Amino acid sequence: MNKKEMSLHAFAEKTKEWMQQYLGDTYTVSIVDLKKNNGFTRKGLMIQDNIYNISPTIYLDDYYERI
Numbered sequence: 001m002n003k004k005e006m007s008l009h010a011f012a013e014k015t016k017e018w019m020q021q022y023l024g025d026t027y028t029v030s031i032v033d034l035k036k037n038n039g040f041t042r043k044g045l046m047i048q049d050n051i052y053n054i055s056p057t058i059y060l061d062d063y064y065e066r067i
Helices: 008-023 061-065
Strands: 027-035 041-049 057-059
Touching (some): 008 027, 008 041, 008 061
Antiparallel strands (some): 041 057
């Protein structure tokens, strides 16, 4: 698959679906748009642990650029 076949949003949706299926019900995976200090907005996956108070974000922009 290449960028012409998939937008960043579609890439994020597919990645979210796969990650949610992989992690199961213990985690909640959501797509977030975060504005950084330099004014850029980055699209990421926020993974929230439903038991502990941790929620890392994986930025998808660089991964999208590689396809």
